[in-house]
Amino acid sequence: MIASVLPTYNRAPLAFVKGAGSWLEAADGRRFLDMGAGIAVNALGHSNPDLVATLTEQAGKLWHVSNLYQIPEQEALADKLVAESFADTVFFTNSGTEAAELAIKMARKYWYEKGQPERIEIITFEGAFHGRSTGAIAAAGSEKMVKGFGPLMPGFTHLKWGDHDALRAALTDKTAAVMIEPIQGEGGIRVVPDQCLKGLRDLCDETGALLIFDEVQCGVGRTGKLFAHEWAGVTPDIMMVAKGIGGGFPLGAVLATEEAASGMVAGSHGSTYGGNPLGCAVGGKVLDIVADPAFLDQVNARAGFMRQKLEALVAAHPATFEAVRGQGLMLGLKCTCAPADVVNAAYAQNLLTVPAADNVLRLLPALNISEADLAEAVARLDAAATQLEQG
Ligand SMILES: *Cc1c(COP(=O)(O)O)cnc(C)c1O
Numbered sequence: 001m002i003a004s005v006l007p008t009y010n011r012a013p014l015a016f017v018k019g020a021g022s023w024l025e026a027a028d029g030r031r032f033l034d035m036g037a038g039i040a041v042n043a044l045g046h047s048n049p050d051l052v053a054t055l056t057e058q059a060g061k062l063w064h065v066s067n068l069y070q071i072p073e074q075e076a077l078a079d080k081l082v083a084e085s086f087a088d089t090v091f092f093t094n095s096g097t098e099a100a101e102l103a104i105k106m107a108r109k110y111w112y113e114k115g116q117p118e119r120i121e122i123i124t125f126e127g128a129f130h131g132r133s134t135g136a137i138a139a140a141g142s143e144k145m146v147k148g149f150g151p152l153m154p155g156f157t158h159l160k161w162g163d164h165d166a167l168r169a170a171l172t173d174k175t176a177a178v179m180i181e182p183i184q185g186e187g188g189i190r191v192v193p194d195q196c197l198k199g200l201r202d203l204c205d206e207t208g209a210l211l212i213f214d215e216v217q218c219g220v221g222r223t224g225k226l227f228a229h230e231w232a233g234v235t236p237d238i239m240m241v242a243k244g245i246g247g248g249f250p251l252g253a254v255l256a257t258e259e260a261a262s263g264m265v266a267g268s269h270g271s272t273y274g275g276n277p278l279g280c281a282v283g284g285k286v287l288d289i290v291a292d293p294a295f296l297d298q299v300n301a302r303a304g305f306m307r308q309k310l311e312a313l314v315a316a317h318p319a320t321f322e323a324v325r326g327q328g329l330m331l332g333l334k335c336t337c338a339p340a341d342v343v344n345a346a347y348a349q350n351l352l353t354v355p356a357a358d359n360v361l362r363l364l365p366a367l368n369i370s371e372a373d374l375a376e377a378v379a380r381l382d383a384a385a386t387q388l389e390q391g
Helices: 049-059 072-084 096-113 134-140 164-170 194-207 228-232 277-290 293-316 339-347 371-389
Strands: 016-020 023-026 031-034 089-093 121-125 156-159 175-180 210-214 238-241 252-256 321-327 330-335 354-356 360-363
Touching: 031 371, 049 277, 072 089, 072 252, 072 277, 089 096, 096 121, 096 134, 096 175, 096 210, 096 238, 096 252, 121 134, 156 164, 164 194, 175 194, 194 210, 194 228, 277 293, 293 321, 293 330, 293 371, 330 339, 339 354, 339 360, 339 371
Parallel strands: 121 156, 121 175, 175 210, 210 238
Antiparallel strands: 016 023, 023 031, 089 252, 238 252, 321 330, 330 360, 354 360
16 A cells, blocks of 8 residues: 555654754654755754744744735845846745746746747756756756656757867757756766856856856855855856745745746746745845855855764775765765765665765755764764675
């Protein structure tokens, strides 16, 4: 008999009843050190007191009114995002997938309104993940995600990772946009080198194609800058964010320049829940905390500390780990075995990690995790690797 919850997930036999900071507690009292943070979502840890206060205060006032009316909390968060980024305007969603949908629609509508309706093609990259809607799976195009769900939305060109010549050749007068994660998350913490992002920006400028960055996983302080592309010194025309922006409350957004957003007039897009007062109040608090330069300095310091510890871990366990990848607190360990084996061994050490493609184990802790907790996580990974190696 089918489970009452549609069985689309391979869940670990673990259920948590409460959390604080980087720690989660199971019903039987066992405490787990959380290096996954709800897949890069709990940017400020579990039950962060500032976020709890903001959420409960807003909950006592107003939750939802719909976008039929002005929403001051939404405007305040949009103003902050505009002030802190390349963007001139913001649309709020409830998830990364919905942000991907709008990014695709916005790029196509831009060219339609410019009198070039044939410019619909969107270039994406192997290993990409943009969500699970029909549009987002067509965009990523991986066999695993699309199989059985056809016919797929047409208009996507999938390129190999890091093939510059193929990219140059694929950019034509039919190209509406190029969509890329500055650091692939699900794809295995694959960092696009700064010079490649710069080259991509140049190619888009030459051909007119819009540049879309998917910062759903790598954005909002994760890499030690508010947005990952800041490291490369280039800006996109359109950007998706979600995950960390709500600190655990479902919230996403599409940020865009005035020019890129010019096709999106009244009535062209909408969402019932998107930008509700509850989510935007929480998102505003998250952004106030994460965008503070002192907070980002601390993320970079913790990241440097963790990186060193992880390099030592890899050196101590060449039978299990090959290399450290990533930037800031978006870190990956390339494994010699299936990363799920390491995830399972880590469970036995009361440590939560996240597998990714390309044999990579992801570490995506809360951005305000302490050095002591990071050191503890590495000690537990060391124990997990030792246990694996002893068979
Ligand atoms: C998680 C993720 C998405 C999808 O976000 P959801 O909130 O799960 O819909 C899209 N892009 C990237 C890069 C992601 O990591």
